[in-house]
Amino acid sequence: MKSYNPDAAIRWLPLTVVLALALQLGVFWVDQASEPDPRWLPGLAELSLGFNLVLALLATLALRRARERIRAANRSLAEAIDALPASVEIFDADDRLVAYNQQLAANYPHMVPDFQRHASFEELVRRSVREGAIPAAVGREEEWLAQRFADRARGQEALLQRLSDGRWLRIFERRTPSGGMVGVRLDVSDLILEQQRLAASQAHLQAFVRAAPNGVLTLDTEGHVLELNPAGERLFGFSAAELRGSHIDLLFGICMGDSPAELLGEPRELSTRRRDGQELTLQLNMAEVRTDTTHRFVCIITDLSERKRQEVALQLANAQLARQSTTDGLTGVGNRRHFDHLLQQEWLNSAREGHSLACVMVDIDHFKQYNDHYGHIAGDETLRRVAELLHTCVGRSGGTVCRFGGEEFVLLLPDTDLAQAQTLAQRCLDSLRLAAIEHAASPLRRSLSLSIGLAAGVAEAHASPLRLVEQADAALYAAKQNGRARLVCAPTVRAA
Numbered sequence: 001m002k003s004y005n006p007d008a009a010i011r012w013l014p015l016t017v018v019l020a021l022a023l024q025l026g027v028f029w030v031d032q033a034s035e036p037d038p039r040w041l042p043g044l045a046e047l048s049l050g051f052n053l054v055l056a057l058l059a060t061l062a063l064r065r066a067r068e069r070i071r072a073a074n075r076s077l078a079e080a081i082d083a084l085p086a087s088v089e090i091f092d093a094d095d096r097l098v099a100y101n102q103q104l105a106a107n108y109p110h111m112v113p114d115f116q117r118h119a120s121f122e123e124l125v126r127r128s129v130r131e132g133a134i135p136a137a138v139g140r141e142e143e144w145l146a147q148r149f150a151d152r153a154r155g156q157e158a159l160l161q162r163l164s165d166g167r168w169l170r171i172f173e174r175r176t177p178s179g180g181m182v183g184v185r186l187d188v189s190d191l192i193l194e195q196q197r198l199a200a201s202q203a204h205l206q207a208f209v210r211a212a213p214n215g216v217l218t219l220d221t222e223g224h225v226l227e228l229n230p231a232g233e234r235l236f237g238f239s240a241a242e243l244r245g246s247h248i249d250l251l252f253g254i255c256m257g258d259s260p261a262e263l264l265g266e267p268r269e270l271s272t273r274r275r276d277g278q279e280l281t282l283q284l285n286m287a288e289v290r291t292d293t294t295h296r297f298v299c300i301i302t303d304l305s306e307r308k309r310q311e312v313a314l315q316l317a318n319a320q321l322a323r324q325s326t327t328d329g330l331t332g333v334g335n336r337r338h339f340d341h342l343l344q345q346e347w348l349n350s351a352r353e354g355h356s357l358a359c360v361m362v363d364i365d366h367f368k369q370y371n372d373h374y375g376h377i378a379g380d381e382t383l384r385r386v387a388e389l390l391h392t393c394v395g396r397s398g399g400t401v402c403r404f405g406g407e408e409f410v411l412l413l414p415d416t417d418l419a420q421a422q423t424l425a426q427r428c429l430d431s432l433r434l435a436a437i438e439h440a441a442s443p444l445r446r447s448l449s450l451s452i453g454l455a456a457g458v459a460e461a462h463a464s465p466l467r468l469v470e471q472a473d474a475a476l477y478a479a480k481q482n483g484r485a486r487l488v489c490a491p492t493v494r495a496a
């Protein structure tokens with residue numbers, strides 16, 4: 001759409017003025033001429049009048065248009081200031097409010113009459129304080145006002161002010177070149193709320209980390225210590241301040257590569273030492289924390305040392321229990337349960353390998369008389385000595401000595417035929433004779449003696465191993481019957 005352009009008219013104004021003047025001069029000149037031509041005079045006068053009228057019209061139009069433009073510009077400026085999300089207030093050099101936007105009126109509706117009467121800044125702020133609109137000033141009004149006026153005089157720093165309705169304002173005040181003051185109040189309640197939430201969540205997290213029973217270690221991307229919580233300090237025996245900047249290779253006694261990222265993934269167990277040298281078994285869980293501005297690693301450290309110690313103690317206790325469950329408490333050789341178990345095993349081995357298995361039953365002669373004569377305690381000691389002696393005789397042959405019951409022992413000799421078993425049994429008899437353990441009550445001789453029965457053979461898998469024991473026992477019975485202090489081999493050793 002085309003419209004009248006007063007600027008174009010204004011551009012023609014100087015020319016119009018010159019022409020009007022020229023015409024006026026023409027009329028004057030013709031009028032002053034000695035003999036003016038009466039035909040020209042009326043025409044020139046009318047032309048001059050016409051130009052003057054056009055001139056006046058153009059000037060009026062231009063002025064009106066200029067006023068409209070100024071009004072439009074002012075209106076645009078006022079609308080723009082009203083559209084701002086912030087309150088705007090303008091004070092003159094006497095600090096009286098001369099202009100403000102709708103946001104300010106909306107924020108302080110009860111003070112609009114004061115705004116309209118161009119109240120001074122001091123009047124406005126005193127009224128706010130009087131009405132308790134500024135919680136920070138309550139109870140210390142004059143002190144607060146003095147500080148506020150001093151801040152305004154400085155006029156550079158942004159102020160943060162809380163209103164009684166809970167809103168937070170950020171106030172910017174700047175002096176204008178003509179001595180006035182422009183103030184902008186920005187509602188930053190959302191931001192402050194977010195900051196408060198963030199601070200609360202940080203405080204919560206810090207409390208959690210401080211109270212955590214696990215060590216929490218914060219590292220930079222190269223593995224240098226940034227923070228360590230109290231549990232971590234107790235664990236390593238170093239304060240966070242002492243460790244700050246150290247590399248975790250030193251702390252964990254490992255070389256973990258270029259970055260803590262190497263420890264990401266599955267929890268890792270490792271051993272290291274605390275400051276006092278005590279061994280530590282630790283489990284590390286590494287996590288990566290990456291934001292727009294930071295990149296860190298957080299390591300959760302669980303102390304497994306006590307659990308490890310308990311595991312080792314448990315293993316030892318179990319091993320001891322296992323040993324006790326297979327050992328005869330008095331003599332230290334295998335007990336009857338151990339013998340039964342071994343017999344089954346060696347029987348199967350014998351059947352599988354086709355090797356001969358020998359069983360040697362050993363019984364102390366007239367031990368009742370020994371006990372009766374020397375007492376039960378001495379009897380126990382003698383049982384221990386006999387067991388030791390048998391153990392020595394079996395030596396590294398691969399055989400095992402067990403207490404079969406009472407004063408009776410049994411030797412189980414894998415991969416041993418009857419002749420080899422007989423040799424070993426004879427060695428047992430000889431060494432006891434050499435030991436010459438006194439037995440004053442024995443009807444045989446004045447020292448302890450043994451009766452031995454033995455059997456040997458290759459096992460058959462489907463047969464019972466007890467047969468071998470029974471044959472050896474029968475041979476022992478024969479030895480007893482034949483006068484004791486001797487060995488008897490089972491006449492026919494058939495394992496089946």
Ligand SMILES: Nc1nc2c(ncn2[C@@H]2O[C@H](COP(=O)(O)OP(=O)(O)OP(=O)(O)O)[C@@H](O)[C@H]2O)c(=O)[nH]1
Binds near residue numbers: 375
């Ligand atoms: N001191 C002691 N004596 C035991 C133990 N176990 C069994 N005895 C004794 O061993 C003796 C075995 O007696 P008997 O079965 O009559 O046999 P023996 O006197 O050796 O006679 P023979 O075997 O026929 O030569 C009993 O007096 C039991 O009390 C023990 O652990 N300690």
